[in-house]
Amino acid sequence: MSNSFELQPVKIKAGQRIHASQSCLYSNQIEPISAELLGNQRCAFVMAGPNHPGIYSREHLLAVRFLPRSWAKHFSGTQIQESQLNSLLQEELQVLRNRKTALVNRPGDAIRWVHGDADGIPGIVIDDYGEIVVVQSGSQAGDFLLPLIIKTLLNLTEKPLFERSSGQIRALEKLPERTRWIRPPSSTQSVEEVVTSLSGLSMIFRPQRCQKTGLFLDQRENLAMLRNILSVSNARSMLDLCSYAGAWSCAAAQTGILEFTAVDQDKDALELCATNIKRNTTSEKSDAKINLLHGDLFEILSKLNREKQTFDVVVADPPAFTKSAKHVPEARRAYQRLSKLASRLVNNEGIYVACSCSRHIDEEDFYEIVSSALDPDDWIYLGRGRQSPDHTVLATDKHSLYLKALYFMRRGSLAQFSSSNISRGENP
Ligand SMILES: C[S@@+](CC[C@H](N)C(=O)[O-])C[C@H]1O[C@@H](n2cnc3c(N)ncnc32)[C@H](O)[C@@H]1O
CATH class of the missing domain: 3.40.50.150 (Vaccinia Virus protein VP39)
Structure with missing residues (x-):
């Protein structure tokens, strides 16, 4: 039996106008969702209007960060199944990988597979370095989504998977640093150094440092x-x-x-x-x-x-x-x-x-x-x-x-x- 997530509606504050071009909703534009409704979570999946699924973050100025609009029809009830989210993410990540590979058009080059909110995946960056995939969460919304992202990535790729959630942006949000292997390399692969290609250059970096x-x-x-x-x-x-x-x-x-x-x-x-x-x-x-x-x-x-x-x-x-x-x-x-x-x-x-x-x-x-x-x-x-x-x-x-x-x-x-x-x- 799959787990499910509560879906919360978003109420726009009286007098607030939302512009069609907004890439998120700000905390002063919406009624806060009570801690009681959120359970012990800082975030929740939400539906803003008829076609804007998103993630709500209780303590963030960017209060609602949008998920892909194409997911709206699956966000119509009061709950969404984890299995449904996994298959939506799987489909989305495949589409993004194909598009990015075509746009970069340099076979063998490392690519930015997911570029956070601009790709409809709030707070999450995924870079595919060829030898390994590195995932990074830069916000509360990203941390909320991360377990689902990891599950999806483990299905989509057989490569070693490293999490590098660190840096100034996490410090500003008072989020802890996490650098860890999610799927470690096999014993024959180097854990210390990764060799990759960028713009046709042969480059080494060290995921841990x-x-x-x-x-x-x-x-x-x-x-x-x-x-x-x-x-x-x-x-x-x-x-x-x-x-x-x-x-x-x-x-x-x-x-x-x-x-x-x-x-x-x-x-x-x-x-x-x-x-x-x-x-x-x-x-x-x-x-x-x-x-x-x-x-x-x-x-x-x-x-x-x-x-x-x-x-x-x-x-x-x-x-x-x-x-x-x-x-x-x-x-x-x-x-x-x-x-x-x-x-x-x-x-x-x-x-x-x-x-x-x-x-x-x-x-x-x-x-x-x-x-x-x-x-x-x-x-x-x-x-x-x-x-x-x-x-x-x-x-x-x-x-x-x-x-x-x-x-x-x-x-x-x-x-x-x-x-x-x-x-x-x-x-x-
Ligand atoms: C945008 S990154 C450079 C990226 C690099 N040129 C590349 O293409 O891979 C900025 C670099 O500046 C370095 N840096 C930051 N502040 C610096 C300072 N005050 N003096 C010297 N280096 C600094 C950082 O360590 C970092 O490596």
Whole structure:
């Protein structure tokens, strides 16, 4: 006999208007569901209006997070069977896997199978790294759904399954950290290190000691763009700021670059970065020269500037400088300072890539911030990149289009030319 879940109706508060484009219901828009009705749970399955099934979280500002609309007909009574939810989830995850694989269109690459609320699976991220699948819950709603998700995943895949529910977002919600094998690897598989492919790069990460679920899969297309740009350049040296496990350096290594400086405050990640660069170096003539700088990005950048060091490629891929709209002014200043310090280190004909994963700074604003930090006249803009398409974007929520990557090339310096020739009135 299958277990069942109570289904609660959602009542909109008098005077509140719900917009068709809302991706959730806020706590000030609905009547709270009493603790008594919720039993000892913090969450419940709910039905909002005729066609919005969702998960209610008692203590959350995002009070109702929506499940797929296509599930509405199964949410019509006062209860829903666990077996019904399992088969709905199984169907949904299969559809998502097929869509993501087609969108990414890189056979063998790791994919973001489920991207949380944007995919209709509130609070849950699932990344398939080929060798293993990693699941992450980032909220109360995610924790509520997780046992059903795990059951479904164990049915859908035979791969080892790891849970990595950790990070700032859980800390903010006062949720405990959980990192554990749900289905451990077989005795012949390595538990320590996972080898995977991202944008065709061969990358290693350690599930027990990593950030996010393992790698930053959202940069997939942007890594490919750097590789395309470098494939027709004579670049030899690269500075990878906030390198983590070195994905950007690996993309450069595949084009023949052999001198790398990687900066990060995560010591484990820097070690992996060196390993990953070596895995992706294509040159047989000599070994890659790798300089690992452990410490704060801004301190190290200031030092490199004082030492007048220069590089043919500089990539700056920092963490989000703001997680809320309130701190956007400070974040804008930090991005500007970063671009000023980083772009000064780029040689003539060299490439500067500036990234931002701050949801509260949009593409045009970021372009303005970065371009205004570059020396005037010295640069051309080559193009921009965004998050990999397996990181689903809600058309109505511009914040879900969070990742930005801008590519610039430093030209021969017009400023030097004008000060030596034009200002003295000489003919060029
Ligand atoms: C967005 S991730 C970088 C992702 C990486 N470039 C990639 O593509 O895999 C940001 C990185 O910045 C590092 N970081 C955060 N604050 C830092 C700081 N103040 N100085 C140096 N590194 C920092 C984190 O450890 C993390 O590895």
